[in-house]
Amino acid sequence: MSLLQCLLFQLGSYFILCLAGMIPWTEQSQDVLAFPMKQRYPVFYLYSQDKLYVGGMNVLYFMDFTTMEVNKTVINKEHPRCGDTKNCTIYVTLVGQLEKDLLVCGTVETMPACWKLKENTIQQYTLADEFSPRTPETNNLVLITGNEVYSTNNGKTVKNIFKKIHGKKPFLYTGDDLMKNPHYIKALVVDSEEEVQDKILLFFIEDNENVRSTEKRISMVARMCKNDPGPSKLSAYNRFSTALKSRMICGYPKAKQYFPYLQDVFMLKGKEKNLIYGLFTNAWNHSAVCSYNLLDTEKTFDSSSLWRAPKTNLPISPGTCLQGNRTPEATFDRASEFPELQDWIEPSGKEAVFQNSSHYRKIVVDEVEALDGNxxxxxxxxxxxxxxxxxxEIDDGVVSVLKMNPFNETKEIIYLTLEPKMHLLYVGTNAEVTRLPLDDCTAYNETCEDCVRSRDPYCSWTENGCQSILKQRRGSQNITHGVDTTCSGQSDFKRRKNNSSLTRLVSENATCITRNSTCTCTLILEEMQRSIPCVALKRSVNVGNGCAAHSQQLILIALLFMGHLKLIFLFFGL
Incomplete structure (x- = not known):
């Protein structure tokens, strides 16, 4: 059968999609809780696996996914800074747990303030200035770890510093020269077997003032000892003495293709190793995901020389965590003057996990053991x-298994977090929050082939359909290849759900996101929503950036949809 004959075959009943694999699309989740009023600057805090707090304008919402109820606590407007103003506005900018109490901080008419929530009653809290920025849109970062708090909010000053503001003394801060006009992304705590070796990783984007690259802004990570005692230098007694930084690289060095702008960070504490995942974009808002082995990142900070620093002997290496003793003055001076590493932080495998023309905003990563034991x-x-x-992620790249549209209306997602014990994903907008079980297999619940071909590691085919392996570890599953001979001869398991979980077949915007993968075209029966391979179109080729290798087929598809059959014949010279 020729290519043209194949495309025209039963044209009235078929339509064509260029697919990077068949990607199911699920519609709205049933576990959706809406805010009584939309919020311009909502902040979220996952309190437990089924309870969430959301701070807004003059209000704190409590979202209970067990009872599917939303309760609200009004933030007291009778704050001294409000005076007699009836329209005094309080924007919540921080919700978190501190010293067994729920801490709520915000800005009251451009002045920071904090409260504690006890037995559903909001109470004034004395600490405030460095817990919240003065305006809700200000880029800021607050890290709460145990009973210690670190912040980039600096009260009435405008210095770009990261400092400890609560907990065990000393209250240290970074030097003025560590970061150049930073935009903060995230701060993470890296625990070690020895408490003295615990670290803080601070991720940010800053102005590029060096000559090693041409970008105006670059992505950086700074590392400092969590229990840094400070330097022995009297004039800098309250400075972090172990703070160093390095540039994070994400892209494909061999192709000289880079994604310089960090969007989000997630640390996965995996079964075999701990990984840091970074979500990056480029000037065209295309996205790439890179993963960094935490041990390799630590080795880079421990072994790299300092960029432009003179090569002279020091009492100890810069960045060394010491037990009890303060950092020697000579080491502190060197690190303070030359805080950047010579070596950059490179991703595992020296290249990105994948890239895509989509513009991603948030990232989280889960890990699950499939039936094959991997x-x-x-x-x-x-x-x-x-x-x-x-x-x-599979051995030779990645597989896109599902797209989810969690809400009825298209809204920008501003919150994405994972509850790893129960494998629950929480998704939030400025108007509502939903909870998505990652082991929901209804999108592939048509046939054995659909279930196994999905390559979703949470799902396997059983006599009851496509089921979660977290509930019952058995069935047919093949993550590596997406095929299973046990499916042969089995009758289709037809099961239609209500509209909230109806599955549709959609294209992946003609983008192949798997390394060393193929982009093929497939005929799809519209009425039955079933895939029928077209042999003439199965010309698999390696692709690096989408389906460019199938440009002729794509042009043909566009023409066919528009009904220009004459142009089709002209295109092929018929």
Missing amino acids: SYRVILLATAGGTVQKIV
Whole structure:
């Protein structure tokens, strides 16, 4: 059968999609809780696996996914800074747990303030200035770890510093020269077997003032000892003495293709190793995901020389965590003057996990053990268009297994977090929050082939359909190849759900996101929503950036949809 004959075959009943594999699309989740009023600057805090707090304007919402109820606590407007103003506005900027109490901080008419929530009663809290910025739109970062708090909010000053503001003394801060006009992304705590070796990683984007690259802004990570005692230098007694930084690289060095702008960070504490995942974009808002082995990152900080620093002997290496003793003055001076590493932080495998033309905003990563005994990492990405994409890492790249549209209306996703014990994904907008079980297999619940071909590590085919392996570890599953001979001869398991979980077949915007993968075209029966391979179109070729190798087929598809059959014949010279 010729290519043209194949395309025209039963044209009235078929339509064509260029697919990077068949990617199911699920519609709205049933576990959706809406805010009584939309919030311009909502902040979220996952309190437990089924309870969430959301701070807004003059209000704190409590979302209970067990009872599916929303309760609200009004933030007291009778604050001294409000005076007699009836329209005094309080924007919540921080919700978190501190010293067994729920801490709520915000800005009251451009002045920071904090409260504690006890027995559903909001109470004034004395600490405030460095817990909240003065305006809700200000880029800021607050890290709460145990009873210690670190912040980039600096009260009435405008210095770009990261400092400890609560907990065990000393209250240290970074020097003025560590960061150049930073935009903060996230701060993480890296625990070690010895408490003295615990670290803080601070991720940010800053102005590029060096000559090693041409970008105006670059992505950086700074590392400092969590229990840094400070330097022995009297004039800098309250400075972090172990703070160093390095540039984070994400892209494909061989192709000289880089994604310089860090969007989000997630640390996966995996079964075999701990990984840091970074979500990056480029000037065209295309996205790439890179993973960094935490041990390799630590080795880079421990072994790299300092960029432009003179090569002279020091009492100890810069960045060394000491037990009890303060950092020697000579070491502190060197690190303070030359805080940047010569070596950059490179991703595992020296290249990105994958890239895509989609604009992703948020990332979390889960890990699950499949029926073959192997652990698979599952990447969840929130797009600018309000969808969530589920991607599985395999040996030779990644597989996109599912797209989810969690809400009825298209809204920008501003919150994405994972509850790893129960494998629950929480997704939030400025109007509502939903909870998505990652082991929901209804999107592939048509046939054995659909279930196994999905390559979703949470799902396997049983006599009851496509089921979660977290509830019952048995059935047919093949993550590596997506095929299983046990499916042969089995009758289709037809099961239609209500509209909230109806599955549709959609294209992946003609983008192949798997390394060393193929982009093929498939005929799809519209009425039955079943795939029928077209042999003439199965010309598999390696692709690096989408389906460019199938440009003729794509042009043909566009023409066919528009009904220009004459142009089709002209295109092929018929």
